[in-house]
Amino acid sequence: MGSREKFDEELREIYRMLMEMGDIAVSSISSAMEAVEKLDEEKAKVALQNNQKSFELMRGIEDKCTELLMLQAPVAGDLRRIITAMKVSIDLNRIVRYAKNISTLALDMVKEREGHFKKLVGLKGMKKTTIEMIEKAMKALFEKDKSLALEVYEEEKDVDALYEQIFRELITYMVEDNRKITRGVRYLLAGRYLERIADHACNIAEGAIYVATGERISPE
Template sequence: MHSEHTFKQYDAELEALRGKVLEMGGLVEQQIIQALEALVKLDPNLAKEVMNNDHRVNALEVQIDEDCSHIIARRQPTAGDLRMVMMIVKTITDLERIGDEATKIARTAQKIFDEDRLYKPRFNEIKAMVTLVREMLSTALDGFARLDDSKTVAVARQDEQVDEQFRAAMRQLITFMLEDPRTISMSLEVLFVAKAIERIGDHAKNIAEYVVYMVKGKDVRHTSVQDMERETSQS
């Protein structure tokens, strides 16, 4: 009976840990949405909210990290449980970095607002990128919640699309700067935001890859999409 109680308590601790990761993921998703809205509307209050929420994201990372350390020390997890705890540590690192990228975008919005320019940058070049990275992160977190790696390849393919859209935006912005040097400052700001969005996509892909390791014990990092497809299709 004591052993059964201990196992139930252990399972509850792991579930609580996963719940905190999803809480952190939800907060980071909200940061992305608000940061981009702050940028489009040049809303300083929304930009400040994103920056303030970054402290909450950081605090959650520290708390979850400590919880993982305590579980390893007290429970000495093995096999699938150990993989889960290890990947949770990696997942929260990527989530924290996504929060950092969202904060960079919010700071750009704040800077443009504070300078009260006559001409403000437009961000049409990155709208498709934004849609993709939000979908990637949502899919990766859903896979984490369900312990389902079936969408990992789809996330990896979307990351390739984001990379290509970033390169296309960069080429377009370079053309603008060459044709009219007056656009250099604004174009660099758009490029800075585009790079932050591209990095968010990279982190979302990482999270999706960690799910594969949690579920199947297979490390698909630094592999091609084709190799990843073969690994995830195997039972």
């Protein structure tokens, strides 16, 4: 095997690992949120376990990328893919950590032995959109699709709007009834974490555009 083929092989492996991280991120969010919705301890633990796996994958990607940079001095598209893989792996790992934080919130709620005082419509909406954003951003990255990546930016605005909505709604609940403050803050934090996740999804979309065209989109 020539060194170029080995290089291509390594780069493919890095992106396979990245795809695995993406899947872990998505499943972490969905189990963490399910744990919150159904106050399900088992689901919460899934997201906690994912955290370690994701961290190891990120380190693996970092090592492989460092090695390729060191040994192969990549340029052009190769260089962009390697740099982006490193950055995206960090974003995905952050996402998994936010999902873990959400799981911790769920565990806290389980300990409180109390049902939800409202239907979690807004949070469900945020979950759905953030997962969609991550999936789109990853697809854009793999398919070098700039317009798909730009859609991710559009959806971030929806997430922000939903968060704003939840924020106002919960403030109202908490002002009316101060016994709802503990739970209310937990909902609010979950929303805040989802909003952060959406932000990282945008970073992934940015990386996708860089891989596709070499442009660097500045975040607004």
